[in-house]
Amino acid sequence: MGYTLNFAVVWRNFDQLLEGLALSLGLAFVSILIGAAIGLLVAFALIAKSGWIKRPAATYVTVIRNLPILVLVLFAYFALPQMGVRLGKLESFVAVLSIYSGAYLAEVFRAGLISIPKGLTEAGLAIGLTPMQIRTSIIVPLMLRNVLPSLSSTVISLFKDTSLAAAIAVPELTFEARKINVESFRVIETWIVASGLYVATCSVLAALMRFAERRLSVPR
Amino acid sequence: MSKVLLEIQGLRKQYGIVEVLKGVDCTMREGEVISIIGSSGSGKTTMLRCINMLEDFQGGHIRLEGEEIGYEHSGSSRRRKSEKEIARQRALTGMAFQQFNLFPHMTAAQNVMLGLVKVKKMSHDEARVLAEKWLDRVGLSARADTYPGQLSGGQQQRVAIARAIAMAPRLMLFDEVTSALDPELVGEVLQVIKALAADGMSMLLVTHEMRFAYEVSSRVIFMNQGVICEEGDPKEMFAKPRTERLAEFLKTSSFN
Numbered sequence: 001m002g003y004t005l006n007f008a009v010v011w012r013n014f015d016q017l018l019e020g021l022a023l024s025l026g027l028a029f030v031s032i033l034i035g036a037a038i039g040l041l042v043a044f045a046l047i048a049k050s051g052w053i054k055r056p057a058a059t060y061v062t063v064i065r066n067l068p069i070l071v072l073v074l075f076a077y078f079a080l081p082q083m084g085v086r087l088g089k090l091e092s093f094v095a096v097l098s099i100y101s102g103a104y105l106a107e108v109f110r111a112g113l114i115s116i117p118k119g120l121t122e123a124g125l126a127i128g129l130t131p132m133q134i135r136t137s138i139i140v141p142l143m144l145r146n147v148l149p150s151l152s153s154t155v156i157s158l159f160k161d162t163s164l165a166a167a168i169a170v171p172e173l174t175f176e177a178r179k180i181n182v183e184s185f186r187v188i189e190t191w192i193v194a195s196g197l198y199v200a201t202c203s204v205l206a207a208l209m210r211f212a213e214r215r216l217s218v219p220r
Numbered sequence: 221m222s223k224v225l226l227e228i229q230g231l232r233k234q235y236g237i238v239e240v241l242k243g244v245d246c247t248m249r250e251g252e253v254i255s256i257i258g259s260s261g262s263g264k265t266t267m268l269r270c271i272n273m274l275e276d277f278q279g280g281h282i283r284l285e286g287e288e289i290g291y292e293h294s295g296s297s298r299r300r301k302s303e304k305e306i307a308r309q310r311a312l313t314g315m316a317f318q319q320f321n322l323f324p325h326m327t328a329a330q331n332v333m334l335g336l337v338k339v340k341k342m343s344h345d346e347a348r349v350l351a352e353k354w355l356d357r358v359g360l361s362a363r364a365d366t367y368p369g370q371l372s373g374g375q376q377q378r379v380a381i382a383r384a385i386a387m388a389p390r391l392m393l394f395d396e397v398t399s400a401l402d403p404e405l406v407g408e409v410l411q412v413i414k415a416l417a418a419d420g421m422s423m424l425l426v427t428h429e430m431r432f433a434y435e436v437s438s439r440v441i442f443m444n445q446g447v448i449c450e451e452g453d454p455k456e457m458f459a460k461p462r463t464e465r466l467a468e469f470l471k472t473s474s475f476n
Contacts, residue, residue, distance in 0.1 A: 122274055123317065123380075125273075126314070127311065127334070127383065128307050128310045128335060129338055130304060133338050142323075218369060220367065
């Protein structure tokens with residue numbers, strides 16, 4: 001092959017990759033947090049009796065889940081300004097990933113909500129709790145325990161989706177790796193290290209979620 | 221005679237076109253223990269669930285200590301009261317369910333404390349003291365920090381009763397509380413209910429335990445097809461049923 005591996009350039013620029021990774025994590029953290037808030041509201045809307053509440057929520061989930069996230073990223077950054085909505089690169093990407101994760105988390109949360117026995121709500125009502133108190137003290141805590149196993153893969157997917165921010169020059173991990181690649185021509189080395197960082201980070205995320213799952217599990 | 225606690229007048233309830241309650245009238249005095257018996261589909265559980273508004277109803281009145289439950293009436297129109305007001309009224313009654321319905325992510329004590337803290341606005345410490353007192357009363361003081369999943373059915377039902385009683389309700393509603401239990405666990409739950417009756421708690425029980433209804437009730441109500449068919453002193457009723465339907469029902473239900 002005649003190609004000798006040489007990681008020296010990559011290690012020299014390793015700080016840049018770590019800064020990129022930190023930004024990736026930050027983008028994912030903020031977006032998933034906002035997305036979780038959206039997802040929770042939408043999940044309750046999806047199980048509402050009234051069609052006026054249910055239909056808009058279902059439409060939101062369907063539309064977002066049927067769009068590639070890259071299309072959303074490009075639309076928000078290039079098309080929205082033409083329509084008078086001007087956002088910075090970071091804000092635009094966080095907005096997109098929040099709305100995107102909101103749709104996925106809404107589906108995950110909905111599945112967790114419908115598996116909670118109706119009797120628990122009735123027991124809450126019977127002691128005089130208001131519907132909102134029942135949601136905050138009983139329904140949501142139980143729902144989160146129900147969904148933790150499937151939440152893990154969703155969170156990891158969403159973290160990996162931050163790499164699409166490279167398309168609009170957000171200096172996250174993929175963008176930084178491409179920069180090093182272009183400047184150094186060390187293609188293989190650069191992408192091996194960047195991949196290693198993604199795999200390591202996702203493994204840590206998965207371990208954290210498993211830890212949370214064990215800590216919160218209901219004893220039986 | 222003690223004062224009137226609960227007054228039900230012309231209670232009507234329908235699911236779609238099916239009429240489940242066709243005008244139920246009933247008056248209950250303070251300290252009474254009333255068992256409601258009848259075959260399934262007779263409307264006894266539905267009637268119980270209307271009293272704490274777990275079911276909406278389409279006609280009639282329910283009054284608890286003179287207070288109109290669930291609906292505002294003005295002239296011929298009626299309107300459901302606000303969720304907040306209904307929640308306040310629900311706290312006046314306590315309910316135990318067939319399926320226990322304990323909150324699985326909370327310990328026995330936390331189950332009892334939740335309503336005390338959130339509804340009665342007690343401090344955590346006050347609520348804990350009261351929870352321990354009531355868990356002790358149902359014989360489970362050693363299980364205060366145990367989760368429902370680690371308790372037997374009978375123990376879970378006793379926690380559920382403690383959770384309801386701790387709220388100091390004016391009236392306790394029991395909805396077939398022993399039906400989901402293994403036979404050997406029924407006794408411990410009935411024992412707890414008997415003790416509450418002896419304390420003078422006003423209770424309305426939907427039950428299939430005829431022997432128990434016979435022993436603890438001051439009055440028995442026999443429901444059939446959405447109306448009260450016969451009511452009276454359990455000893456007289458069980459010995460000399462006045463209606464053919466009750467005679468038939470008693471014949472087919474096991475009396476042991």
